[in-house]
Amino acid sequence: MSLPETQIPAAEASARKLTMVEALREALSEEMRRDERVILLGEDIGIAGGFGGAFTVTLGLAEEFGHRRVVDTPISEAAIAGVAAGAAAGGLRPVADVQYGDFLFIAMDQLANQAAKLRYMSGGKISVPMVMRAPVGATTRGSQHGQSLEAFFTHVPGLKVACPSNPYDGKGLLKTAIRDDNPVIFFEHKLLYGSKGARKEAGGIEVLGHVPEKEYLIPFGQAKIARPGRDITIVANLLMVHRSLQAARILAERGIEAEVIDVRTLVPFDWDAVAESARRTRKLMIVEEDNLTGGWGAEVAARIGDICFGHLDAPIRRVAAPDTPVPFAPVMERFYIPSTDTIVATAQELVSSY
Amino acid sequence: MSLPETQIPAAEASARKLTMVEALREALSEEMRRDERVILLGEDIGIAGGFGGAFTVTLGLAEEFGHRRVVDTPISEAAIAGVAAGAAAGGLRPVADVQYGDFLFIAMDQLANQAAKLRYMSGGKISVPMVMRAPVGATTRGSQHGQSLEAFFTHVPGLKVACPSNPYDGKGLLKTAIRDDNPVIFFEHKLLYGSKGARKEAGGIEVLGHVPEKEYLIPFGQAKIARPGRDITIVANLLMVHRSLQAARILAERGIEAEVIDVRTLVPFDWDAVAESARRTRKLMIVEEDNLTGGWGAEVAARIGDICFGHLDAPIRRVAAPDTPVPFAPVMERFYIPSTDTIVATAQELVSSY
Amino acid sequence: MSASTLDKTQKAGMFRRMVLCRKFEERVYYLFLEGRLPGTVHQSAGQEASAVGVCSALVEGDVITSTHRPHSHAIARGLPVKSLMAELFAKSTGCCRGKGGSMHLGDLALGMLPAIAIVGGGIPLATGQALAFQYLGRKNIAACFFGDGAANIGTFHEAINMGAIWNLPVVYICENNKYGASTSVDKVMKVEHVSERAAAYGIPGVTVDGNDVEAVHRAMWSATERARTGSGPTLLELETYRFSGHSRSDPGHYRPQEEVAAWKQRDPVALYEKALTDQGILTEEEARQIHDSVEKELEEAVKFAEESPSPAAEDCLSDVFA
Amino acid sequence: MSASTLDKTQKAGMFRRMVLCRKFEERVYYLFLEGRLPGTVHQSAGQEASAVGVCSALVEGDVITSTHRPHSHAIARGLPVKSLMAELFAKSTGCCRGKGGSMHLGDLALGMLPAIAIVGGGIPLATGQALAFQYLGRKNIAACFFGDGAANIGTFHEAINMGAIWNLPVVYICENNKYGASTSVDKVMKVEHVSERAAAYGIPGVTVDGNDVEAVHRAMWSATERARTGSGPTLLELETYRFSGHSRSDPGHYRPQEEVAAWKQRDPVALYEKALTDQGILTEEEARQIHDSVEKELEEAVKFAEESPSPAAEDCLSDVFA
């Protein structure tokens, strides 16, 4: 199921490096060129002299595609989601966005009760090919601008959920999301946007990625082994992939070879890849930025614990944010967001104590 | 931590039997008599000649307490939740309700971003003592009137979550919820309301419970051993407690003694009780009506799997609804809702195969 | 079809649809009483002029959205009664293959999005449909039904504003039947007419006698003209009344008996029958034939529904994803 | 205090508050540039007359709610500048003990709910506060600040309607600064004035020059009178302009330079200073003293904030539940 990084078509072959923002922007413009039905809906996404959305992803697109296709909306998140769903049922392929993922709660009924269920309630007669982009992650903006919300949407049947960790995946997954005939919630991490061509985020990490000029898609439901290893499996998404990779490098210095799996999509989820790796390393941990209780990691632990019962030498452990809102003060926020140190310590404990 | 059923103060001692609806109504009226600050907010809750809310819980309360305290609202779920939160911060103790839990998504921002976080964002200076009542469970009303939504709220730090399975607990937990200084989401199952003094629900089960006339409270975070057993632990809530008890009776005929734990509150959760039982029976399963992926059972499986690692003889298994919206046709809905048969079969497999 | 020139055939057709709506609800009422239908139901007897008047101004390709009270909308839009009845019977031949039920009736291919049972939830969807029509350069419009109760929910505000600023081809139709469940409209809004709220969005608001099917038709017709010619939405308020309780379990004791009686005096089906026969558009014999043919159609629909196969239990698992 | 009789001391006090708001924002601007403050910030220079005019009509026990742009509201309401500055510095002496930050400034005991950074999210909360006042028989009111952008979100509609039907003691205050982030107000609503929307709820809507602090005071005063006497809410629209970009990272290129220049001509702080000195209410010397004392207060606030202890990392875990 999962492709080791080296097998990914042309990823490393390309000399061109892009930031996440550039990669996502390219995905949008390629898809808009390819398919006239693709339109964008969101706040401040196309205003002349404006931002190109809260994080510049749509910058320049109104200039190329016009305001008919890059549609600036009022601050009306419920209607943004619902209008996107209605337009999708009506034959368009809208890509909507909220400026911060936290605002998805406002649109929750339209996403979870309408977009997600229209197909089912109609007995399969309707498709709702829409994408809702949403930036997540804590960046010293306090409780209402820093949540990770993947778990809420992973729990809604009828929604797909993507969460790329790097520009290459970002582009390939966004293109796939746009072509998918189902509603897709597409999470982007604020600290991964990169600084080139993007709004600079304090604490952001510079993830420049090889992005081939040739078109490619990344299928949903295929996790990626971001780093192979034999001693323990670390499953992560978004920013936590990078923390986990950094932790793996530190662990390697201590003789522990951690395998890091980037889930890439949470719905569908690549159960085979994770189960295979866990059976092989016999130890599993999950790293997510979301609050511990009820995070998506709980589902991974529950299901892998079940299907790999007897094949694991240690308890499945989760590293996640504590069960608190996101605090403002950087000192507390650093405590809140799972750190490389915690990942290292947890892996080390699992490897040495079991 | 957990109290075996027999120790519960005066529960079985009382001769008086009430339905859930009667017990909840009594909790509301007792608390309203006791504390002038308790008010009710909701749609159709106090209209003369009306319903007393969608399921008659507030019937008669406007007559006793007047429309100043039993406040009929417009159909404005976001404002109902937000006004309740604001009034709570302002010194009242509002008990709000939505007619069907499914509508909580409309109020999600006010619940998850505002009510849940006000205290935290203020550095602990504000309390938000409100209750949001919400009926859950599938009752042949289709996809938008039958969801179980506990997992969404269990995942929001700052919210408490209660889910009584019987009239005795319903009354005691609702009174505790009203006195709690935090926002509490209070889930009620439509099929447990009972028919006496309530709107009759097809498929509803008649859970008449001993409810003492003397006042009592049930503390949050104390699970209840609804039936003791030595062979396997079944953790459940709401309607699924009854299915699990029924399954336990069937299992007993086959020589398997299942211990059934009624969680009663999901936040706080009685980890000690479940862990203790699981360690004792060495087998654990979780039964919930919610969709499998990301249900609250995932957290239970994940955490107990971790803390009881090595103490269990079988994988932790979850019995839950499939990952689909709630279908309308009764034949499909019966398939959707976890059945006694499935619980029996799952328990039997765990006991006999491991 | 043009508003000013409804011809005999059209009028007779509208009348027949109204009768079909009414008798459908009557049948459904008894089928429920007899325990032959599962779930619950929100009936629309008394509101037929609104449903039929609106849909009589629509053309092929237009789309309606509806609510928890969708039966008459679906019938007025022309969905086959068989497929509606079969859906209520939870059969696989139902318009939603048994997955939707009463509250989600619809068939997009036939011009009706599955009804949305979350009050106000369909308003953004209708607006999105209209955006698609505008974008694709179609001459179609979306007709968005909702109740007076929905006028107080956030999506009403957000979506109508969006429809307004983008001049979308959509007509927002508030069936003001004076109550949202048990709650009288004047308990929950201070304005007398929902249509007064149109001003907040800079679009026309019109209040019409919702029990006069031709008045509804005319008002809807002008609204569709505006919508089709790029002038944007209208908020059309139709004053009407439901004869039954809010839902199956509701006897409706919160409504003064005189009020109910007064509205029953203005039964839209009876009124139109009288108007058409008075005007000599229908003979009494023709009217009778319409009633009979409707009975027959419903008889067949019930038979069809009853004889249709149930879905399989495992069908629960399909149709989640495309 | 009565609207018609603002005396010298009051006017001087209002002026000082405005200067404090302005200079607070100037300091904060440079503190951010210097990298001494974490996170982001939405500044309100240019909108001081609105914040101070509104709060000058409030009394002890009244409560304001605010937005992502709360600094001037907090200062106008009289929260100690030290505790605000300390919060921006993320210190444990901050008004939210470092947990809130710029977007959640507030202190309920001092009459300000923590600011709500979800656009429109505070409107139901303010309405709930007002419900509590009404229920408890207090003579207090809630003053609910929000922007023009918030006028298009569902909670605006739902909560104002509730305030209206229950005649709650609340004033809904829309600071219309012509833009929601980069989006000009006339792109997203068809009405010219947000106050026109009041009619949809059957309450008065008033539009006032938001850069004229005494005009704001007078309008707010009448609105509070209505609210305090049980006559219900008012929707008060204050026309104003922010001098800076939307947030720290925004240079504001979407606004025509002439527009910005024209509004800077109407700088509310300068206008009021001129009015007060022209009218002889303040001498130039007194005005200068006010500026100086404000500088001093801010100097101390920064010093206090810098010297205050940071919260401990583990403080993250407290204050989730009461």
Ligand SMILES: Cc1ncc(C[n+]2csc(CCOP(=O)(O)OP(=O)(O)O)c2C)c(N)n1
């Ligand atoms: C968001 C939401 N809140 C509450 C309900 C429960 N409910 C169903 S219909 C109804 C009343 C609707 O009134 P109105 O919009 O006037 O439509 P009518 O029933 O009169 O046709 C209510 C409260 C719901 N379905 N959705």
Ligand SMILES: Cc1ncc(C[n+]2csc(CCOP(=O)(O)OP(=O)(O)O)c2C)c(N)n1
């Ligand atoms: C619900 C929601 N949507 C979007 C945002 C992002 N955002 C923050 S401020 C803002 C503009 C608000 O405009 P307005 O209400 O006019 O207030 P102003 O910034 O002009 O003071 C936006 C879009 C948000 N915080 N909340």
Ligand SMILES: [Mg+2]
């Ligand atoms: Mg109604």
Ligand SMILES: [Mg+2]
């Ligand atoms: Mg603004």
